[in-house]
Each structure stands twice: as C-alpha cells, then as structure tokens.
Amino acid sequence: MKNPINPTIIKNQNRQLIYQYIRNHGPVSKRDIVVGVGLSIPTVTQNLLYLELNNYITPSGIKKLTGGRSASTYVTVNNCRLAIGVYISANHIAVASVDLSGNVTHFQRKRMKFNLSDDKYLKCLGNLVESVKMQAQISDEQLLGVGISVPSLVTEDGEKIIYGLTLDFNNKTRKEITKYIPYNNRLFHDSYMAGFAEVWTNPDIDNAFYLSLNNSIGGCIIFNKEIYPGNSNRAGEIGHMKLSMHSQKKCYCGRIGCFDTMCNANILASHTNGNLERFFFLLEQHDSKVEKVWNQYLDHLALAIHNLHLLFDFDIIVGGYVGSFIAPYMTDLYDRINSTSFFDEKAEDYVIPCKHKIEATAAGAAIRFIKDFIDSI
Ligand SMILES: [Zn+2]
Incomplete structure (x- = not known):
C-alpha cells in the first residue's frame, strides 16, 4: 500500500517553495510566484498572507503589468532574524x-x-x-x-x-x-x-569538497548542500592523508608524511616571519626563494586535489587562508593537476578558489x- 500523502508536509513544502522563490527572485508579484512555483492562486495567496503576517516577507512596491494593470511586489525581510x-x-x-x-x-x-x-x-x-x-x-x-x-x-x-x-x-x-x-x-x-558557507551561498554548487588550507589542514564533504560528517564526525580530515613515504617532517598527529606537513599555511608563512600576506606579496614580486617554496607547495597541492577529485568526482573548493590568496595562481595549479590526470577533463571545470575570505x-x-x-x- 502506498504511503498516504500528509497534508501538513505538503503545506510546509508549498510555503517553503514560495518563501524561497521570493528570497531568490524578489521583488516579485503574486503572479510571478504563481508562474514561478506552479501553485494555484488561492494557495499562493494564503501563504503570502501567512508570511507577511509573520514578518517573513513585506510588500516592496508596485510592478506594472501588461494591459495597464499593476500589482504589489514582495521581498523577504532579511533582518527579521x-x-x-x-x-x-x-x-x-x-x-x-x-x-x-x-x-x-x-x-x-x-x-x-x-x-x-x-x-x-x-x-x-x-x-x-x-x-x-x-x-x-x-x-x-x-x-x-x-x-x-x-x-x-x-x-x-x-x-x-x-x-x-x-x-x-x-x-x-x-x-x-x-x-x-x-x-x-x-x-x-x-x-x-x-x-558550508561557500556552498550554501552559491546556487551553482550542490556537491563539493572544501579544502581548508589554514595553519592546519581540514576538509568538508558537502552533498546536496548538506555537510556529510561520516560515522564519527571526522569525514574530510584530509590533513592526515599520507602523501609521502619519504618525508621526515612530523605532523602534530605524531606521524610523518601527512598532507598537513606539506600544505598547511605555515609552510609558506614560515618563510616570511609568519606573515602569509607578505609571502604572497614577495611571490608577486617574483622573489626567487619564495617562488621555489611556492612551486613545491603547488605540486603537493595539485597531487592532493587530483586524489580528492578521483575519490569524489565533484567540485573542489580551495579555501582557508591560502585559498583566499590563490586566485591569481589558479592557471598554474590547473596545469599541474591536468598533468597528473588521465581522464579527459580539465581541472578548470572542477577546481575553484573560495569566494569567502577571512570571515x-x-x-x-x-x-x-x-x-x-x-x-x-
Ligand atoms: Zn597528521
């Protein structure tokens, strides 16, 4: 037997559809919403009343329609909470x-x-x-x-x-x-x-791996705009993926060869007294010592991203402190990733620098x- 349709669930779904439509497209008229979400005029009218009564939306002006008529438009009240x-x-x-x-x-x-x-x-x-x-x-x-x-x-x-x-x-x-x-x-x-901030605010991305290149390295798997935490809330702990059998650098986890020891932000900033901004300034000036460090860093990063993409087959967002400086160097990074890839695809299509910076x-x-x-x- 089929599950009975629950009217409350449908009611909530309709309200969500209407609210999200106004949020994404506002200011919009009632007619825009009816056409946009494909619900009946009475359903939209009833929900608009509810949303306005609770101060989730507010009338924002008048829109001229064809035939000389006009209609009120609505926007969401973004500071109600x-x-x-x-x-x-x-x-x-x-x-x-x-x-x-x-x-x-x-x-x-x-x-x-x-x-x-x-x-x-x-x-x-x-x-x-x-x-x-x-x-x-x-x-x-x-x-x-x-x-x-x-x-x-x-x-x-x-x-x-x-x-x-x-x-x-x-x-x-x-x-x-x-x-x-x-x-x-x-x-x-x-x-x-x-x-989560990167994907929630980007309508073009539903699935992604966020690579956090801070003073330590972390990661986040996002599937259908939701964080996937794994069975023990440690999915994405990519910093301790072993990338080298030969490195002698000890990771804070106690082991050697971890990705963290090769690509955390301090690997770069330690060459400029802990100042990452200064590192990227010198890189822009083509400082030869800094360029050498950066080249090695990019090689390791490219390898890690290649592995991540093989595993997940979705977008990889390069974030964290290093990610906030990396945009001018993406072409170089793409070339290095593409040289290790054996699929007919381009890193340009799936590797993106983070949009959000320090906050x-x-x-x-x-x-x-x-x-x-x-x-x-
Ligand atoms: Zn480690």
Missing part, C-alpha cells in the same frame, strides 16, 4: 553577524592569544559577541543563536571537543568555552563551517542557525 558566528584560532577571535540572506552585516576580528584556561580570554570572547550584537542592533528575540567554529573535531550535538590537538582544545566542553555567551549556542568544526568560518557557524530557521518557516 539574525545569527552570530565566532571563529576561534591561535591568535585571533573573529565574530560575524549574518542575516537571513546569508550576508555578513557586521564583522570584528581581535588579536588575542588562544588560552581557554584564562578567564580573561573567555570574557573577551563574550565581550566581542556582545559588541557585534550591539553594533548589528540584534535584539534577544531576533538572535537565532551563536555558532562557535573551532579548529577541532566536535561531537554531533556541538557540546564537546573530541579531537583538538592543533590548539589545546582536547576534551573542552561548550559550557566551558561559552561561559560568557548567554545565548543559545553550540560548537562546530571550523572546516565544516567554512565549506567565512565565523559566518558559516552563524549560517547553520539561519538554515535551520529558514527550513522551519
């Missing part, structure tokens, strides 16, 4: 507020040496969240939650760190970290959030709350 995202890294705390369209409305980044044992550090974290909340004029009712991106693996419920060796995060809990953040909050794995990891943690809210409309 907002979320805040935080990114904790070795030397900085970044905080972003994000509206329902996925746009970062405010962003602050403060230099602060990572130290979860220091109450001052935790207070600073709380103060920064408060400061962005105030700047963005978010009321307690509007705030959906505060997502905290950390360079560690996190339990599925966002309550506890399960593996955090890059910084001293091991076994820390959400409660300890967010002592001074008195709002709904949860922890997220940083690479997952950066990847992406914080924004992604906020977008998790935004997505859940929009799905519940």
